[in-house]
Amino acid sequence: MPKSKSFKSPQQLWEAVSSKSVHVVEGIFFNLGVLVARHPWKTVILTLSFVFLSCIGLIRFHIEKNPMNLWVPPESDFYYDTNWYINTFGTGFRLQKVIVTADNVLEPEVLSAINNLTDRINAIQVNYENQVYTMKDLCYKVPVVNFYNPGRDKRSLDVLPGNNADSNTSVSGDSDFSDPMLWVTDEFYCDFLERFQYSCYQLNILDLWKNKQDDINQATKHDIIEKINKIKTNPTTGHPTDYTKLFGDMKYDEHGNIVSAGSIILTWFTHVNMTSIDVNEVGNLVGTEDWVSIPLAMWENEFLNVMESISHNFTDINLYYEAGRSFADISGKAMFDELDKLFLGILLMFLYIQFALSRFNWLEIRLTLGSVGLLCVGLAYITAVGWCSAFGISFGPIHSSLPFLLMGLGVDDMFVMNACWNNLPDSAAKKSLPVKVGLMLKHAGVSIVITSFTDIVALLIGAITILPSLKSFCIYAAIGVFFIFCYSVTFYVAVFTLDIKRIQDNRNGVLFCYQHKREIKVSTNKTMLQKFLEQFYKRVVFTIPGKTIVILFTFVITCFSIQAILHLEQRFDPKWFIPDDTYFKDFLNAHDYYYPEEGNMAMVFLGEMNYNKEFIRLHGMLQELKNETYIYGVNSWIEYFHQYVLKNFDRDLVNNATALTDHEFNRHLSRFLYSSIGGRFQVNFKFSEHFECGSPATQIEASTMLFNFAKFGGPDEYIPAMNHVRNIVKSTNITSGDGYRSVWSKVFSNWVTDEIIAIEVERNIELALLCVMVCTVILITNLQMCLWIFVCVLLTILNVLGCMQRWGMTVDIVCCIGLELATGLCVDYAAHVGHTFLTMTEGSSSERAFKTVTSIGSAVLLGGGSTFLSLSLLSMSKAYTFQSFFKIFLLVILFGLFNGLIFLPVGLSLIGPGGYRSSKTKNTAEMVELNGKHETVEKQLEDG
Numbered sequence: 001m002p003k004s005k006s007f008k009s010p011q012q013l014w015e016a017v018s019s020k021s022v023h024v025v026e027g028i029f030f031n032l033g034v035l036v037a038r039h040p041w042k043t044v045i046l047t048l049s050f051v052f053l054s055c056i057g058l059i060r061f062h063i064e065k066n067p068m069n070l071w072v073p074p075e076s077d078f079y080y081d082t083n084w085y086i087n088t089f090g091t092g093f094r095l096q097k098v099i100v101t102a103d104n105v106l107e108p109e110v111l112s113a114i115n116n117l118t119d120r121i122n123a124i125q126v127n128y129e130n131q132v133y134t135m136k137d138l139c140y141k142v143p144v145v146n147f148y149n150p151g152r153d154k155r156s157l158d159v160l161p162g163n164n165a166d167s168n169t170s171v172s173g174d175s176d177f178s179d180p181m182l183w184v185t186d187e188f189y190c191d192f193l194e195r196f197q198y199s200c201y202q203l204n205i206l207d208l209w210k211n212k213q214d215d216i217n218q219a220t221k222h223d224i225i226e227k228i229n230k231i232k233t234n235p236t237t238g239h240p241t242d243y244t245k246l247f248g249d250m251k252y253d254e255h256g257n258i259v260s261a262g263s264i265i266l267t268w269f270t271h272v273n274m275t276s277i278d279v280n281e282v283g284n285l286v287g288t289e290d291w292v293s294i295p296l297a298m299w300e301n302e303f304l305n306v307m308e309s310i311s312h313n314f315t316d317i318n319l320y321y322e323a324g325r326s327f328a329d330i331s332g333k334a335m336f337d338e339l340d341k342l343f344l345g346i347l348l349m350f351l352y353i354q355f356a357l358s359r360f361n362w363l364e365i366r367l368t369l370g371s372v373g374l375l376c377v378g379l380a381y382i383t384a385v386g387w388c389s390a391f392g393i394s395f396g397p398i399h400s401s402l403p404f405l406l407m408g409l410g411v412d413d414m415f416v417m418n419a420c421w422n423n424l425p426d427s428a429a430k431k432s433l434p435v436k437v438g439l440m441l442k443h444a445g446v447s448i449v450i451t452s453f454t455d456i457v458a459l460l461i462g463a464i465t466i467l468p469s470l471k472s473f474c475i476y477a478a479i480g481v482f483f484i485f486c487y488s489v490t491f492y493v494a495v496f497t498l499d500i501k502r503i504q505d506n507r508n509g510v511l512f513c514y515q516h517k518r519e520i521k522v523s524t525n526k527t528m529l530q531k532f533l534e535q536f537y538k539r540v541v542f543t544i545p546g547k548t549i550v551i552l553f554t555f556v557i558t559c560f561s562i563q564a565i566l567h568l569e570q571r572f573d574p575k576w577f578i579p580d581d582t583y584f585k586d587f588l589n590a591h592d593y594y595y596p597e598e599g600n601m602a603m604v605f606l607g608e609m610n611y612n613k614e615f616i617r618l619h620g621m622l623q624e625l626k627n628e629t630y631i632y633g634v635n636s637w638i639e640y641f642h643q644y645v646l647k648n649f650d651r652d653l654v655n656n657a658t659a660l661t662d663h664e665f666n667r668h669l670s671r672f673l674y675s676s677i678g679g680r681f682q683v684n685f686k687f688s689e690h691f692e693c694g695s696p697a698t699q700i701e702a703s704t705m706l707f708n709f710a711k712f713g714g715p716d717e718y719i720p721a722m723n724h725v726r727n728i729v730k731s732t733n734i735t736s737g738d739g740y741r742s743v744w745s746k747v748f749s750n751w752v753t754d755e756i757i758a759i760e761v762e763r764n765i766e767l768a769l770l771c772v773m774v775c776t777v778i779l780i781t782n783l784q785m786c787l788w789i790f791v792c793v794l795l796t797i798l799n800v801l802g803c804m805q806r807w808g809m810t811v812d813i814v815c816c817i818g819l820e821l822a823t824g825l826c827v828d829y830a831a832h833v834g835h836t837f838l839t840m841t842e843g844s845s846s847e848r849a850f851k852t853v854t855s856i857g858s859a860v861l862l863g864g865g866s867t868f869l870s871l872s873l874l875s876m877s878k879a880y881t882f883q884s885f886f887k888i889f890l891l892v893i894l895f896g897l898f899n900g901l902i903f904l905p906v907g908l909s910l911i912g913p914g915g916y917r918s919s920k921t922k923n924t925a926e927m928v929e930l931n932g933k934h935e936t937v938e939k940q941l942e943d944g
Contacts (some may be wrong), residue, residue: 021781022446029489033438036493045495046377047487056385057390064394064472067280067288071813072748073466077726078752080511081605081744085372086291088702090275093140093201094292094324096121096303099590102317104260105247106224111205113317114266115216118206120306121268126298133295133615139200140269140785143239145679177640177647177673190674199237202244203267207236229257239390239680248594262596270324287395287578289328300325308583320587330584331577345870349407350374352869356862357418358509362516365509368502372495373414377406379491380483389478396469398817399476401885405821406477407870408889409455410484412828412863413448416494419859420444421496433504436495445489446779447835447856452485454775454831455824458768462820465760467753470817476819529858535590537853541902542846542909550906554899558795561802568805570749570758571715572812579878598634599709600747604729606703607740612665613652614734615642621732625707628728630721636705637681644672666696673697709745715754722751753813761816765797768823776831784913785834792830792899797823799895800888807887814881818888825867826892829900832860837908841915849909857901864897 036043064070072079085092102110122135208227209215227243234241244250249262274291284290292300300323311319353370380405385395421440428436459481459783462474508514526534540546578585591598604625606618618638626634642653645668651660660668672678673685674693684706688699712718713808726743734741745751772793776786800822809815836856840848867889874886 024941025446025449025779026442029593030438030442032154032445032489033441033493034434036185036441036490037434037437037471037497040494040497043490047427047491047494051379051383054386057386057388059389060392061385061389062280062392062394064219064280064396064469065289067749068279069394070396070469071753073752073756074468075466076752077742078744080750081742082743084740085603085605085744086274089704090273092272092291093269093275094272094296094300094878095322096270097322097587098266098307099248099263099320099587100266100317101263101320101590101594103262105262105264105317106228106258106260108219108224110264110317111216111219111224113314114204114264115206115213117310117319118204118211118266118311124302124306126295126302128295128298132294133299135268135270136200138270138296138299139202140271141198142201142237142239143679143682144197144199144236145676145751174285177643177677179644179648179671179677181675190221190693201237201269203241203265205243205246205264207234207241207465208243210235211666225257225259230671237680238676263590265591265595270299272296286549287323288331292324297325304583307445317870318590320583320590322584322587326584326587327543327574327578330579330582331574345404345873346374346407348872349411349866349870352866353411353414356415356866361505362508362510363503366499367509369414369496369499370513372492373411374407376414376484376487376492377403377410379487380410380480381406383483384476384480387479388472393472394478395476396472398469398473398881401881402473402476402480404870406480406484408825408867409452409481409828410488412451412832413444413484413488413778414861415487415859415862415866416832416856417441417444417492417496418562419856420447423855433497437493441489441493443836443839447832448485448488450776450779450835451828451831452481453779454772455481457771457775458824458827459820461517461767461771462764464767465764465816466756467760467813467816470813470820473817474820480826518706527858529861530854533857533861534854537850537857537905539676541906542850545908547906550902554795554903558798561798564802564805565798567799569714569810570754570812571810572754572757574750576880581878592895597711599711600745601706601708602706602725602743602745602748604704605708605740605742605744607703607738608699609734609737609739610662611700611703612660612662613736615665617732617734619654621729622705624728625725628721628725630710630712630717631725632710634705635663635707637678637684637703640678641669641672642667644675645675663696664697670695686772709747715751718751719755722748757813757816758811761811761819764816764820765823768820769794769797772823772827776834780835780838782838782913785838788904788907788912789830789834791829792904793823793826795899795903796826796892796895799880799899800826800891803891803895804888809884809887814884815888818885822888822892825889826896826899829860829864829896830904832856833900833904834908837905837912838915841934845912846909846914849912852908853901853905857905860901861897864893868893 068082070080072082095348100110100114100117104110106120124135126133135936205224205228206216208231209219228247229244232242244258246264246266247258247261248265250258251260253259254597272291272293277291279289279291282289282294282297303323304321304326307319307321311321353373354366357370358364384402389395416439420443421436424436424439433437456478457477459474463471463478465471465474502509502512506516508516541550575585575588578588611618615638619642622634622636622638625631645651645653645660649668651664651668653660670691670693673682684704685700686702687697688701691698709718709721712721722743722745729741729743732741762769769790773786773790774787777783780786780789797819800819802817804810833852833856837848837852840851842848843851871886871889874882875890877883877886
């Protein structure tokens with residue numbers, strides 16, 4: 001034979017490899033189907049035994065409740081800074097707030113109500129381990145510095161945690177920093193100081209009267225107005241406090257003094273020792289609880305009960321309140337209160353499956369088969385949890401939605417296998433049951449493995465995220481999909497075989513033991529859905545006008561989606577997790593109304609260094625921060641210490657010509673921290689050793705200073721601000737010590753996620769699409785079909801993102817999770833249709849496309865319907881997470897089904913690829929060989 005005739009082009013070689021690989025896979029599934037159908041009970045027992053063994057892994061089952069290990073990237077500055085603060089200082093505070101509103105809160109009656117409210121809160125007691133805890137035991141304590149009070153009302157405003165100031169006005173003025181106690185000896189002064197201990201820190205107007213009941217009861221409206229406008233120092237603690245900042249909706253006189261206000265906010269600071277708390281013990285199941293001790297958590301719960309009771313006792317004033325645990329409680333409750341809807345969705349899906357699989361006679365009620373389809377999902381979920389736990393992968397809050405995702409992916413396989421069984425060729429009618437099951441799995445198995453493998457790869461792509469909870473979820477989901485595939489082609493096929501035997505034995509579909517005496521004829525007619533699809537495609541879709549409309553609609557909706565994507569925002573607000581009909585949402589709304597300009601508190605962290613040597617640079621850094629327009633209320637010991645030393649010792653720390661020695665610096669710092677001027681800054685230092693009053697300060701291991709961010713409009717404002725402030729602090733040229741310095745705020749946990757989430761979504765979707773393309777090339781092995789499937793998936797993702805924007809949704813961590821799952825889900829619709837089209841070898845492209853959608857279309861449509869039904873009740877959910885999941889999955893189902901069942905068949909009918917084995921290439925020898933194999937298998941089965 002001439003060499004030219006033996007040469008094959010690359011296309012012919014690819015088609016040969018394609019045909020061979022597909023038939024190898026088909027052969028594997030045929031043999032598997034025969035084996036399972038021959039030993040169904042052994043398969044069931046082995047499967048259940050494997051599930052039982054997998055449960056051993058649950059010994060290491062761990063629910064992660066620490067928000068740092070769930071929502072914060074472990075490589076982020078926020079993660080490192082938070083752990084640095086905990087390990088270095090070890091203490092923090094939680095806020096308990098009450099907003100009181102009235103026509104004018106500057107009335108004596110309102111002051112009396114605030115007094116009664118405060119008494120009730122201070123009287124709250126909880127008992128834990130035979131010890132009684134009150135506010136006095138749990139409060140955040142600060143040193144009392146009210147040693148003397150000469151001219152203190154004129155001191156410029158500064159802040160402690162949570163007390164906001166207007167501006168960044170530099171501290172100055174001779175009267176502000178003079179320390180007359182320097183004229184007495186250290187021994188006398190320190191002995192005098194011992195009488196002044198620590199006091200609970202709070203922001204409460206009652207402090208203006210030093211909480212004295214008689215003075216409060218005798219206060220007039222004039223007294224109240226005069227005190228809040230003139231007094232700038234807390235009479236109880238001596239700390240600078242601007243009481244005008246407690247009020248909202250204020251009105252002023254011609255002199256700029258407040259004469260009325262619509263609200264006042266009261267704040268209690270409670271102490272938390274973060275180093276002694278295990279968040280996994282005190283946290284909640286949704287990972288939104290912060291560090292809190294058990295006694296404090298109990299006290300906060302009682303605080304909420306008291307406030308709920310009190311709030312109904314007033315007629316002329318309104319109370320809005322929050323505790324440190326409010327966000328965690330409400331967000332967790334909103335999540336788990338909706339689980340009943342999900343379980344009702346499972347019931348609806350079960351009924352839906354029965355309706356889809358069963359026929360209207362006692363013999364073909366597929367009660368067992370429908371139950372086992374859902375059981376496979378449950379077994380896969382248990383197995384996935386067992387194996388992930390065995391390998392130390394923690395279980396997170398969003399994992400609770402995993403069973404419902406697996407249902408959406410797993411139930412499809414059941415419909416595909418049922419469709420393949422109903423579409424067996426007439427020649428298979430005389431075959432034995434194991435062979436017919438093998439033929440069913442021969443086609444269905446390839447289709448299922450394509451969708452399952454692409455789902456797994458898409459989910460594993462999502463697992464490369466730097467968000468810990470999302471990474472864990474994607475791993476669980478990928479393993480769950482893998483086991484669904486395994487159980488579908490083994491356990492489900494075994495039960496399917498037993499159910500077919502039941503039908504052959506004429507036994508009832510509900511009472512399996514009952515055998516009908518009269519033979520019930522098995523229905524062979526097409527279902528109403530199949531008949532509808534035939535007419536729909538024949539008379540609408542595959543007509544010339546129909547194809548034109550489909551292509552134009554696809555083009556228009558894609559352009560619409562792309563335009564919307566360009567305006568899709570990346571934004572996340574934790575308030576979205578709070579349902580509207582809750583006390584906490586009422587508080588947030590009231591706070592936004594009365595205090596619209598209040599931003600977020602932040603801190604500058606400074607590590608170990610020679611503070612005397614670096615003081616000039618630290619002072620320069622401070623001035624840079626104060627010059628930023630979006631920063632206010634800078635509360636720095638650096639500025640106060642500079643002015644203190646300059647006024648009382650005539651030494652300028654910012655001028656190298658009068659620099660201090662390290663010993664002098666430590667002496668002055670000690671006196672500063674034990675003075676009425678600098679005493680409040682003691683909480684901002686961590687020293688190598690404790691030092692007493694009168695002794696030089698020991699080495700500074702760390703220090704902090706506070707400031708406030710202004711209120712930002714969105715990520716395009718607060719992300720650049722966060723990074724710029726960090727750059728100011730980190731770019732300061734510190735040459736001594738460990739060099740550590742950073743900026744931290746609790747809200748950074750959200751801002752950091754916002755900063756990376758858009759990049760994460762874009763990267764993961766792109767990688768998932770690439771992997772889908774690669775996987776379909778490997779499994780389907782037809783390049784043109786792979787391109788068609790890729791286009792369908794791409795169009796679905798574009799459509800979903802575009803409609804998300806039009807629906808008012810944004811890109812956040814919840815939507816990121818939904819989109820990760822969407823990429824895997826939307827592959828299924830197109831892959832089933834694409835693979836079935838390649839198995840159709842006779843007729844034109846249009847005829848093959850018609851046969852494809854009429855044979856597999858009903859199964860794909862039923863699968864999409866089951867996914868939608870299981871999640872449909874989430875549309876009534878008040879939880880933001882479930883609302884977002886419902887919207888995304890609804891869009892995925894609608895556009896996935898459209899692109900898979902409408903656009904793809906139309907495209908294939910016009911320029912579809914050839915089948916795996918056309919009638920021209922399928923020679924008689926191959927047919928004889930294949931039939932011979934089947935007959936050999938049958939003969940072996942009959943011989944037993």
